[in-house]
Amino acid sequence: MFGLIGHLTSLEHAQSVADALGYPEYANQGLDFWCSAPPQIVDHFHVTSVTGQTIEGKYVESCFLPEMLMNRRIKAAIRKILNAMALAQKNSINITALGGFSSIIFEEFNLKDNKQVRNVSLEFDRFTTGNTHTAYVICRQVEQGSAKLGIDLSKATIAVCGATGDIGSGVCRWLDRNTNTQELLLIARNQERLKRLQDELGRGKIMGLEEALPEADVIVWVASMPKGVEINPETLKKPCLIIDGGYPKNLDTKIKHSDVHILKGGIVEHSLDIDWKIMEIVSMDIPSRQMFACFAEAILLEFEQWHTNFSWGRNQITVTKMEQIGTASVKHGFQPLLNW
Template sequence: MGDSVASVDSPGRTTDVDFALVGHQESWRAAADVLGVLRGPERTPLPDDEIRDILPWIPPRAVCHVDVGSIAGAKARGLYIDSFISPDRLEADYIRENIARVRAAAACAIRAGAKIVSLGGFSSILIEGNFDQLPERHETVFTTGNTLTVGFIVQGIEKMCALEGRDLRRSTLLIVGATGDVGSGCARCLAPLVRRVLLSARNVDRLRRLAAELEADGVEVEVATPLQQFSAQADIVICAASLASPSLLLGRIAPDAIVCDAGYPKNLSPNAEIPGARVFFGGLGQITGGLRFTPDFHGVLNRHPFPDVVQGCLLEGMALALERRFEPFSQGRGFITQERVDEIEAIAARHGIRLAPLYNADGPLWPAQATIGSALGSRESASISSTDFTG
């Protein structure tokens, strides 16, 4: 490796930053790519078994600097901090270890002088409702970023319905993971727009409370934990459950249902037998004002078919930093409303942060979107995939 990367003289040195993004890698492949960039191209790549040995021992720390631009001319500097939660340790058995890692990552952000910290999806689930467990914060504020995630999920559903010629008002909406912050936010935003809502989650008490809240507004709601118990088939599905791996088998949904997988890691099992469904990855946004990071991860981790695509939860912190609104916009569970979604979407849009083109594991859903993505990719900016910045 050249001294220019390793040396503390490098421009990548930590200084006060506007924002920090806390995340982790969702797969060993992604983790290997991160370590591969850090190790440098002139060194032999670490074998997979060595990566599995090494990663769990790495303390949370900054991995790269992030510079984001706004179409309005604003700029913000940030850090991506990886908690180095191992991809095979996302289960409940490791919750204490993982909370400790998120706390340590938060401490890194505070030490770096970040004014606002966005927690990736999995990280915010760990801390959700327990923000007092974060280190003493001085002048750093934290946001889960879930409000913008909800906004992009809802926008994605609306876009899919429009493109597929579906009438949202006649739809039955199923939300899996409905009592989480993202799931309940989606329920509040979409329930008034659909004919009927099916809510599924493990915690029955929370499910009933959410159902009662929606029913009070005149929404027709059904709740169940096992998906097979619902009396109706959903034709729109949002998967927002906290799962350690893609293991959700949806079962009984309409054959041509629109399915938004907004999980991190992804919810839908590769074995889910829904051949006629239109599946897309939800909750993602795209930065159009420029995104650069140091060291250069460009092309290494970008598994998205489009450049500069990032999870909504992380984009929320970046949008707030560009807006110079350093406030804990999203915290706790169950406070996401349509008004708050409108507010953060307006902020994001002002700075050119918009819904990412829709795609799924097979690639872009419409070829035209890929063309748009390529055009954007020709801009002089390094792109970052959502896998850099998620979790």
């Protein structure tokens, strides 16, 4: 059995879908209540591969909300993720994906040092961030989306915003090795990490956000949007492909132009329907088939019986592992979302 640990996008979102989750008593509660709410298993479903294999999974709602980080409720956020992991393990789930902010919180606050959660000793090989599959899917969206728009990657400039993050660095490695991209622009806040990535790749131009975006034919956005930053679509190349790999995915509400095409990055579509309700809650266009690629990684690991933390640790994503999970993804009937 596989598991998915997720969370809702905001307090308002959580209140609005509490009924659908089966907890109407949560609907009118404020942030203090959500800080104390325990994780819950709110969905149980089956996924069938195009090979004919069927597996079962459970969705764990962590009850974490991004406002907890904004309002200095860090201890509550940490507790949410650890408790959700403990709940998944207690339910004998073989491999569980940490979706959304769950993996970020785990890494940023070194939760590997908090192995004991009450009477549960966490076995970290039961968990994956799902970031390897996400990086693979984003790269395939770059390749396939560019071809759809007539952008020749061998003559193109690609800007990666969030290049030093776990997903961003994996994307850079793939683009460097597999696409023959003419120019790679590296954007991130930490200049020391940027220089290390540049040295590793042996290429790439370190640039600031405002100067880099107008030069890019393709923009891969795998970072949080800095406060106060707005992107003027008139300054971007035409056509321009933007892969929105953030969470929540909202660049399409901020950038509107007929020649700027925005893909929801890191989203896959399965070939067969899935009997779950969770993707309706996060407003997927086709909720019975579409999902976050990080969640799909747990599904693929269960299909293949790779019960291990396939994606784990910061900046450990290799092109070889991306190709490995990518082969499994195609085998079981997943494809990158290409609708804009």
